[in-house]
Amino acid sequence: MTARDWAVPTGRPAGPAPGELRLIVRDQPLSLAEHLDHYGPLSADQLESDALIAAIERSGLTGRGGGAFPAGRKIRAAAEATTRPHHIRFAGGGAAKGSAANGSVVVANGSESEPASSKDRVLLSHAPHLVLDGIAVCARAVGASRAYLCAGHGDASISRFLTGAIAERDRARLDNVPVELIATATGYLSGQENALISALNGNAPLPTFVPPRPAERGVHRRPTLVLNVETLAHIALIARFGGDWFRTTGTPAAPGSTLVTVTGAVDRPGVREIPLGTALGEVLQRSGLNQPAQAVLTGGYFGTWLPLPAALAVPVSDEDMRAAGAALGPGVLGVLPEGACGLAETARIASFLAAESAGQCGPCRNGLPALAEALNWIAFGRPGPDAVGLVKQLADLVTGRGACHLPDGAAGLVRSALTVFAADVQAHLTAGPCARAAGPAILQIPVRGAQ
Numbered sequence: 409m410t411a412r413d414w415a416v417p418t419g420r421p422a423g424p425a426p427g428e429l430r431l432i433v434r435d436q437p438l439s440l441a442e443h444l445d446h447y448g449p450l451s452a453d454q455l456e457s458d459a460l461i462a463a464i465e466r467s468g469l470t471g472r473g474g475g476a477f478p479a480g481r482k483i484r485a486a487a488e489a490t491t492r493p494h495h496i497r498f499a500g501g502g503a504a505k506g507s508a509a510n511g512s513v514v515v516a517n518g519s520e521s522e523p524a525s526s527k528d529r530v531l532l533s534h535a536p537h538l539v540l541d542g543i544a545v546c547a548r549a550v551g552a553s554r555a556y557l558c559a560g561h562g563d564a565s566i567s568r569f570l571t572g573a574i575a576e577r578d579r580a581r582l583d584n585v586p587v588e589l590i591a592t593a594t595g596y597l598s599g600q601e602n603a604l605i606s607a608l609n610g611n612a613p614l615p616t617f618v619p620p621r622p623a624e625r626g627v628h629r630r631p632t633l634v635l636n637v638e639t640l641a642h643i644a645l646i647a648r649f650g651g652d653w654f655r656t657t658g659t660p661a662a663p664g665s666t667l668v669t670v671t672g673a674v675d676r677p678g679v680r681e682i683p684l685g686t687a688l689g690e691v692l693q694r695s696g697l698n699q700p701a702q703a704v705l706t707g708g709y710f711g712t713w714l715p716l717p718a719a720l721a722v723p724v725s726d727e728d729m730r731a732a733g734a735a736l737g738p739g740v741l742g743v744l745p746e747g748a749c750g751l752a753e754t755a756r757i758a759s760f761l762a763a764e765s766a767g768q769c770g771p772c773r774n775g776l777p778a779l780a781e782a783l784n785w786i787a788f789g790r791p792g793p794d795a796v797g798l799v800k801q802l803a804d805l806v807t808g809r810g811a812c813h814l815p816d817g818a819a820g821l822v823r824s825a826l827t828v829f830a831a832d833v834q835a836h837l838t839a840g841p842c843a844r845a846a847g848p849a850i851l852q853i854p855v856r857g858a859q
Contacts, residue, residue: 422649422653423645423648423649423650423653425656426656426657426683427657427683429681430642430645430657430665430681431531431535431538431638431641431642431645431665431667431681432530432531432534432535432667432679432681433446433535434534435534436534437533437534437535437536437569438534438535438537439576440537440573440576440577440580443535443537443538444537447538447644447645447648448648450541450544450545450644450647450648451647451648457487457548457549457550457551460545460548460549460647461480461483461484461487461549462480462651463646463647463650463651464479464480464483464643464646464651465478465480465481465484465651466480466651466652467480467642467646467650467651467652467654467655467663467664468651468654468655468662468663468664469639469642469643469646469654469663469664470726471635471636471639472636472638472639472642472666472667472738472739473517473599473635473636473638473639473738474522474636474707474708474710474737474738476726476736479635479639479642479643482623482633482635483546483549483550483633483635485621485623486512486550486622486623486631486632486633487512487549487550487551488623489512489623489624489631490511490512490550490551490631511551511552511553511554511630512550512551512552512553512630512631512632512633513552513553513554513555513556513626513627513628513630513631513632513633514543514546514547514550514552514554514555514556514585514632514633514635515555515556515558515604515605515608515626515627515632515633515634515635516539516542516543516555516556516557516558516559516635516636516637516640517558517599517601517604517634517635517636517637518531518532518539518557518558518559518560518592518636518637519558519559519561519592519598519599519604520559520561520599520738521561521592521594521595521596521597521598521599521600522596522599522708522709522710522737522738522740523596523708523709523760523852523853523854524669524671524705524708524709524740524742524851525669525708525738525739525740526669526678526679527638527667527668527669527679527738527739528559528636528637528638529559529563529566530667530678530679531637531638531641531667531679532559532566532569532570532637533566533569535641536569536570536573537573537577538640538641538644538645539557539637539640539641539644540557540573540574540577540583540587541640541641541644541647542635542637542639542640542641542642542643542644542647543555543557543583543585543587543640544582544583544585545640545643545644545647546633546635546640546643547583547585550631550633552585552633553585554585554586554588555585555586555587555588556587556588556589556590556608556627557570557574557587557588557589557590557637558590558592558599558604558608559589559590559591559592559637560589560591560592561591561592561593561594561598562591562594563591567589567591570589571589574587574589590607590608592604592607592613593607593613595613595764596709596760596761596764596765596814597613597614597615597764597765597766597812597814598613600615600812601622601634602615602616602618602622602811602812603615603616603766603812604634605622605626605627605632605634608627609627609628614766614768614811615766615768615811615812615814616811617811622634636738638666638667642654642664657683657684658683658684658685658725659683659684659685659723659725661725661727662684662685662723662725662726662727662728663684664683664684665681665682665683665684666681666682666684666724666736666739667679667680667681667739668680668681668682668691668724668739668740668741669738669739669740669741670691670692670695670741670743671740671741671742671743671851672704672705672741672742672743672744672745672850672851673697673699673701673743673744673745673748673850674692674695674696674697674743675695675696675697675698676694676695676696677695678695680694680695682724684723684724684725685723685724685725685728686723686724687720687721687722687723687724688704688714688719688720688721688722688723688724688741689717689720689721691724691741692704692720692741692743697743699745699746700745700746701716701717701743701744701745701746702715702716702744702745702746702748702750703715703716703744703750703828703829704716704719704741704742704743704744705740705741705742705744705753705851706729706734706735706736706737706740706741706742707729707734707735707736707737707738707740708737708738708740708742709757709760709761709817709821709851710737710761710813710814710817710818710821711734711735711737711740711817711820711821712733712734712735712820712821712824713734713744713750713754713821713824713825713827713828713829714729714732714733714734714824714828715828716743719732719734722734724736724741733824734824735820742850742851743850744850744851745850747844747847748844748847748850749787749832749841749842749844749845749847750825750828750829750832751783751786751787751825751829751832751833751836751845752787752788752841752844752845752847752849753849753850753851754783754787754821754822754825754829755780755783755784755786755787755788756849756851756853757821757851757853758776758779758780758783758784758818758821758822759780759784759853760853760854761776761780761814761817761818761821762776762777762779762780762818764814765814766811766812766814768811769809769811770809771805771806771809771815772806772814772815775802775805775806775815776806776814776815776818778802779799779802779803779806779818779819779822780818782795782798782799782802783799783822783825786799786833786836786837787836787841787845788841788845789840789841790840791836791837793837795837796826796833796837799822799826800823800826802819803819803822803823804819806818806819807819807820
């Protein structure tokens, strides 16, 4: 049996056609029965894990949590790190390599600590079984003996809903690898891959230095595969319909669809699924952009400003946004209207990021607060003539250091603001804060402890 034969078994549907929604197909959640009716069940045929991993590699799927790392490569690394192989039996007769005592671990990351994003919560509350299918598929591929679904931030409603979905599958005997639901901690860094592993190991949810990488030693010191919940949902569809099907939407360089959260100055904010490569202007128009806008924040509070209308033609994909000097990250597009102050918005975000850092390393403990303070002087105070030079110097000093990439993201955000809002910077330096800086925030900053 070939990988393609397994991916689309005889009698299975051919998968959603190009242009059709793949992940969130209606406004209400799909029950397990509705999920299976819409997508079809997963194949229970016995199969070597390499065939599944090869299909994911062929699909070109990249991580949807913000890093955009090739998913197939990440899964293969975890599979190769699993030691002392034996066979775990799956419902329907399937088998996978693993270890009864210490097989690998799959972690579904739905923590969504990025305040501007809501795609993971919407996905989990509308299509939980796609995510749980993805967990089962990856557990088979890497020989996992247990799995964790990390989500909720203490939200009782989503926790109850996901507990019910897991129980529904248990009653149907779909998954032989147990899935444990974990409510993630609040805080911007709680969803960072190594911070999540630290929390699952009973420690504080703080980033750790690498190596070792999770695939080498993660949860309970076992090889660990951590994937965003949207990535897992796509994997569930690739397992059904194949890597070639996945590439029937998007572009050759950026195949597939993705979920984006559109926020800010639009009439219809929220989460929508788009083919990768869709023009930014088209995405914003679909979301109800009907007023003059000066910029869009791409990639969330860890991201980059792009000027409007100049950037409307930029395709929404990791590669194209990087070429434009930005990043797609976790799929956030925050629209800033003409009547807002981009420096004030950026200064508020910079202060939030400084407060949310782990405080473990010098760049976060000292550099980010200094960077935020310097930018706040430009946005809201009476800065001296060397204010911009100080901001640039601090941004350079924090970049590329520390246990995680928070300093890099904060520095990149600030640098982009100095460029995109250059005219405002000069006006603030000359005459002090503009009237718009006193207006309400367009991009909301969560209150610590209230996420």
